[in-house]
Amino acid sequence: MKTFFVVNPKSANGATGRRWGELVASIARTLSDFGVEFTRGEMDAMHITRTAIKSGYECIVAVGGDGTINEVVNGFFEDGKVLNPAAALGVLPRGTGGDFRKSFDWDLDSDAAIHRLKTPDTRPFDVGLLEFLGHDGSPQRRYFANICSFGASGLVDQEVNQTSKVFGGTVSFLLGSLKALSKYSDQKVSVSFDDKPEELLDVTTLSVANGKYFGGGMKVAPEADVSDGIFDVTVWSGYGLSDFVLKSKGVYSGAHVGWKGTRTLRAKKVAARSDERVLIDCDGEQPGTLPCTMTILPSAIRLKV
Secondary structure, eight states: OOOOEEEEEGGGGGHHHHHHHHHHHHHHHHOOOOOEEEETTTTHHHHHHHHHHHHOOOEEEESSSSHHHHHHHHTTTTTTEEOOOTOOOEEEEEEOOHHHHHHHTOOSSSSHHHHHHHOOOOOEEEEEEEEEEEESSSSSEEESSSSSEEEEEHHHHHHTTTTTTTTOOOHHHHHHHHHTTOOOOOEEEEEEEEOOOEEEEEEEEEEEEEEOTTTTTBOOTTTOOSSSSEEEEEOOOSHHHHHHHHHHHHHHHGGGGTTTEEEEESSEEEEESSSSOOEEEEEEEEEEEEEEEEEEEEEEEEEEE
């Protein structure tokens, strides 16, 4: 496949940019024909991806973390339509956040990632569509590759993205979670699953999962599958800072699904609204607030495996 690399040079705390000469040499030994462009700012990866797909590139590789992957996935779409359903997303993991790659047991080994790009293997890949309110109050839409959630998770994103991630994604999100939960109380949210009657829920965090992990390695949706055409939804209610401190091992292992305060279900569409200001988490970013609607787009693109 004709391959294009969208590189976030600031990923891995700048190590991607510093090591790019070494990385591109490894790529050149494996792939004979490829393009490259560095991102320069927010959502730049989306625009670069759109241009590359329109130019005939068939595999777009996100070189960075979860935020870079999200922006690249958004670039597969324009005006509400996928530009090329046969185009594939490739990943060369380089970021501090690594929740997306964990669903596939991919590590940070660059040579292994480059080898995946050489093979012809792809699989159908579902994409989530998030419709929400931006911080300026305007209706917005954004696609997500991994997980969209709201509640404490949105506050965690806000805390994490205001601080350095020098210690890596897991530690950054752990500290962000502790800080956010120390001042968060459950919020009342009206939620509808697959257009059924609304339920009024007390929400610590409600996650709508395509992949399995979020928050720096928390296994929020152990059974999620990016190719099954349906979201795995997890609702946490009644959890506070003490619960997270005492039970955090179960959050990272997936054992939390059996706890009293956890509810799991599956849905293709989730709509939520609240009289409170509820923050959204979208692939580790904090783009806005409720009300929101999340809809699955089955097999929207392909994924390089």
